[in-house]
Amino acid sequence: MNNFDFYSPTYFVFGKDRENEAGKYVKMFGGSKVLIHYGGGSVVRSGLLDRVKASLNAENIAFVELGGVKPNPRSGLVYEGIDLCKREKVDFVLAVGGGSSIDSAKAIAAGVVYDGDFWDFYRGKRIEEALPVGTILTIAAAGSEGSPDSVITKEEGMFKRGASGDAIRPRFSILNPALTQTLPAFQSAAGITDIMAHLYERYLTNSEEVEVTDRMIEALLLTMKHEGPRVIADPNNYEARANIMWAGTMAHNNSCGVGRSQDWLSHTIEHELSALYDCAHGAGLAVTMPAVFKYELSHNVMRFAQVAVRVWGCQMDFAHPEVTALEGIEAFRNFLISIGMPKNFEELGAKEEDIPALVNVLCRGDGRDGNIYGFITLNEEDCTKIYKMMV
Amino acid sequence: MNNFDFYSPTYFVFGKDRENEAGKYVKMFGGSKVLIHYGGGSVVRSGLLDRVKASLNAENIAFVELGGVKPNPRSGLVYEGIDLCKREKVDFVLAVGGGSSIDSAKAIAAGVVYDGDFWDFYRGKRIEEALPVGTILTIAAAGSEGSPDSVITKEEGMFKRGASGDAIRPRFSILNPALTQTLPAFQSAAGITDIMAHLYERYLTNSEEVEVTDRMIEALLLTMKHEGPRVIADPNNYEARANIMWAGTMAHNNSCGVGRSQDWLSHTIEHELSALYDCAHGAGLAVTMPAVFKYELSHNVMRFAQVAVRVWGCQMDFAHPEVTALEGIEAFRNFLISIGMPKNFEELGAKEEDIPALVNVLCRGDGRDGNIYGFITLNEEDCTKIYKMMV
Numbered sequence: 001m002n003n004f005d006f007y008s009p010t011y012f013v014f015g016k017d018r019e020n021e022a023g024k025y026v027k028m029f030g031g032s033k034v035l036i037h038y039g040g041g042s043v044v045r046s047g048l049l050d051r052v053k054a055s056l057n058a059e060n061i062a063f064v065e066l067g068g069v070k071p072n073p074r075s076g077l078v079y080e081g082i083d084l085c086k087r088e089k090v091d092f093v094l095a096v097g098g099g100s101s102i103d104s105a106k107a108i109a110a111g112v113v114y115d116g117d118f119w120d121f122y123r124g125k126r127i128e129e130a131l132p133v134g135t136i137l138t139i140a141a142a143g144s145e146g147s148p149d150s151v152i153t154k155e156e157g158m159f160k161r162g163a164s165g166d167a168i169r170p171r172f173s174i175l176n177p178a179l180t181q182t183l184p185a186f187q188s189a190a191g192i193t194d195i196m197a198h199l200y201e202r203y204l205t206n207s208e209e210v211e212v213t214d215r216m217i218e219a220l221l222l223t224m225k226h227e228g229p230r231v232i233a234d235p236n237n238y239e240a241r242a243n244i245m246w247a248g249t250m251a252h253n254n255s256c257g258v259g260r261s262q263d264w265l266s267h268t269i270e271h272e273l274s275a276l277y278d279c280a281h282g283a284g285l286a287v288t289m290p291a292v293f294k295y296e297l298s299h300n301v302m303r304f305a306q307v308a309v310r311v312w313g314c315q316m317d318f319a320h321p322e323v324t325a326l327e328g329i330e331a332f333r334n335f336l337i338s339i340g341m342p343k344n345f346e347e348l349g350a351k352e353e354d355i356p357a358l359v360n361v362l363c364r365g366d367g368r369d370g371n372i373y374g375f376i377t378l379n380e381e382d383c384t385k386i387y388k389m390m391v
Numbered sequence: 392m393n394n395f396d397f398y399s400p401t402y403f404v405f406g407k408d409r410e411n412e413a414g415k416y417v418k419m420f421g422g423s424k425v426l427i428h429y430g431g432g433s434v435v436r437s438g439l440l441d442r443v444k445a446s447l448n449a450e451n452i453a454f455v456e457l458g459g460v461k462p463n464p465r466s467g468l469v470y471e472g473i474d475l476c477k478r479e480k481v482d483f484v485l486a487v488g489g490g491s492s493i494d495s496a497k498a499i500a501a502g503v504v505y506d507g508d509f510w511d512f513y514r515g516k517r518i519e520e521a522l523p524v525g526t527i528l529t530i531a532a533a534g535s536e537g538s539p540d541s542v543i544t545k546e547e548g549m550f551k552r553g554a555s556g557d558a559i560r561p562r563f564s565i566l567n568p569a570l571t572q573t574l575p576a577f578q579s580a581a582g583i584t585d586i587m588a589h590l591y592e593r594y595l596t597n598s599e600e601v602e603v604t605d606r607m608i609e610a611l612l613l614t615m616k617h618e619g620p621r622v623i624a625d626p627n628n629y630e631a632r633a634n635i636m637w638a639g640t641m642a643h644n645n646s647c648g649v650g651r652s653q654d655w656l657s658h659t660i661e662h663e664l665s666a667l668y669d670c671a672h673g674a675g676l677a678v679t680m681p682a683v684f685k686y687e688l689s690h691n692v693m694r695f696a697q698v699a700v701r702v703w704g705c706q707m708d709f710a711h712p713e714v715t716a717l718e719g720i721e722a723f724r725n726f727l728i729s730i731g732m733p734k735n736f737e738e739l740g741a742k743e744e745d746i747p748a749l750v751n752v753l754c755r756g757d758g759r760d761g762n763i764y765g766f767i768t769l770n771e772e773d774c775t776k777i778y779k780m781m782v
Contacts, residue, residue, distance in 0.1 A: 001568075001633040003406025008399060014650065015394025177392075209630035212614045212638045219610035223603045239600035242392040246650065247603045255646060259405065259637070 023059035031092025081108035099142020127165025141191030143252020145173035177241035190282025204263035216256035265374035286341035291389035414450035422483025472499035490533020518556025532582030534643020536564035568632035581673025595654035607647035656765035677732035682780035
């Protein structure tokens with residue numbers, strides 16, 4: 001196991017009706033003038049936004065609003081949010097929504113207190129300072145409610161890049177599983193896929209002797225395997241929603257990823273798909289992961305065999321571990337298809353003829369050196385092959 | 392799943408040589424005058440105390456020391472520590488040692504800023520304020536390095552009682568698995584037992600639909616089942632020590648215990664044993680748990696069958712689940728015996744003739760109402776039967 005630091009100071013407020021306590025927690029964490037940042041549509045229609053405002057009013061907390069966050073959130077709205085916060089002297093950013101709203105809120109929070117262009121952070125500069133951020137989560141997926149990370153798409157060039165720093169970890173996150181009951185099945189499934197991807201990206205490690213985190217990841221994968229189909233079958237199943245929601249947070253606050261190298265190649269390769277086609281990130285991952293995993297398989301057959309046996313219930317073929325390893329990848333792929341995820345480029349809305357352009361942005365875009373790094377190192381030829389496997 | 396709050400803001404600093412960073416973290420969390428609180432013996436002999444002092448000196452942090460913490464830490468030393476801190480205007484308490492040193496440090500930290508008798512907190516008053524506490528852990532066991540809890544024995548009456556409050560959660564905890572390599576096998580085994588007890592106490596729940604936390608607990612139990620014997624066989628196995636150390640922290644920071652009722656009857660019943668006989672808490676738990684679990688079995692056969700199958704590898708007897716359930720308890724008991732834990736009163740140093748006195752303190756001591764509460768409710772007759780099962 002590698003040396004590590006682990007720091008997850010977010011205050012999690014979990015359960016039914018707890019969004020009504022938003023004002024109390026904004027106050028606890030020092031907010032007096034809030035930017036409420038959200039997407040739109042369902043947050044407004046469901047009355048959630050009104051309940052949040054009522055809760056802020058009850059604590060005499062002033063607020064301004066900025067809606068309009070899109071999935072795969074864009075830099076344009078971030079600049080707008082930064083200007084608004086500066087103009088209105090906002091001291092707390094409250095995201096209401098999913099990973100997109102939260103990531104956009106984090107970018108705004110970091111940008112407000114930074115003299116340069118906020119995009120510097122998405123080109124590798126560590127975020128050391130930011131306005132405090134709180135979240136009210138409406139979809140279990142990104143894990144951004146408990147992470148120090150944010151992913152934004154820059155509209156000039158459509159680069160999708162991540163930034164990181166403890167300063168943008170939410171001070172509090174309100175997780176009410178009931179808020180996710182109104183999600184369309186496809187979005188629920190995309191969220192489930194994203195959570196499982198966060199687990200696989202940590203599972204695929206070159207570190208040895210990491211039993212405790214292996215077991216924790218497997219535990220969360222087993223939970224998703226059991227609870228995922230229950231939510232697809234019955235969107236109103238609060239209990240299944242609750243199990244998925246806590247699993248989603250635990251999958252990404254890194255308690256199960258400490259002390260080990262991680263992969264993240266599937267995310268890196270997928271980001272170009274959702275940047276170009278604006279598809280759901282989870283749907284992109286569903287198509288990406290099986291291809292990436294097959295390409296990585298020979299690097300560590302036993303690791304893929306282990307997850308096949310422990311999570312997917314495959315019988316170990318002791319004479320041919322690679323058979324079991326592959327069986328586990330197929331089982332995962334079939335699971336994703338069974339909950340309604342796309343299985344190839346066509347179903348995702350991606351085009352084979354775009355592969356050269358995808359590979360170019362992936363490997364050369366925004367200062368990259370021709371390779372991408374993770375469980376293994378991939379060059380442009382490798383990435384081309386992987387995208388072709390998805391066709 | 393029940394509504395819950397989860398807040399674990401401790402900064403964990405994990406790995407080889409990291410105790411040399413103690414000064415840096417005391418400074419980060421605002422300490423300028425430190426009480427170093429420890430047991431003695433090995434902490435001094437190993438040079439650890441000197442390294443910690445050097446690290447504080449390097450940051451120009453002043454300190455005073457108070458050694459002498461005994462296993463099952465006593466109220467007398469806590470009063471002494473409170474006086475010392477007040478006299479010396481200490482603003483940070485740094486525990487160097489295991490759960491006993493940490494629990495004693497927490498009691499001191501709470502007592503210093505409280506006008507009344509610190510024991511009020513151990514009679515049920517919530518700790519709302521305390522000096523900041525940091526820890527350098529030397530045994531994986533109690534989980535106190537990441538918990539808001541402290542257990543102290545009051546010398547008048549030998550009551551062993553717990554107190555709680557976010558204010559006494561360590562601000563940082565330094566976890567270097569190598570520091571645990573010098574532990575005698577018996578102490579390592581007692582630590583392993585304590586960690587597994589923290590997991591079982593959370594597993595035995597009356598809450599339904601708690602798949603995610605069930606799976607996480609099972610993951611940590613599986614880790615202990617695998618890594619425990621490796622440490623007993625080779626005390627210098629750093630990797631096994633590392634896996635156990637992180638499992639011990641995760642077992643008790645409550646990330647796997649949220650949203651569910653918990654048991655804690657084994658701890659409650661054991662506390663009277665270690666209070667009266669001054670035996671190792673883990674050793675007391677090894678004798679207590681199998682008896683308590685057998686007594687609880689009929690309350691929820693399927694829960695005990697589930698852990699038997701998922702953790703202990705028992706084949707489910709679908710016609711007679713109680714057979715599987717009991718098999719799991721026996722497998723756990725045999726595991727504990729195999730790592731060197733006592734199996735009955737005699738091996739623990741307890742006496743059958745003390746049972747009436749034990750039951751009296753347990754059920755009536757310090758304001759209790761004749762029952763103790765957990766997975767089931769036990770009266771004096773039940774507790775008498777359980778202690779007799781341990782003989």
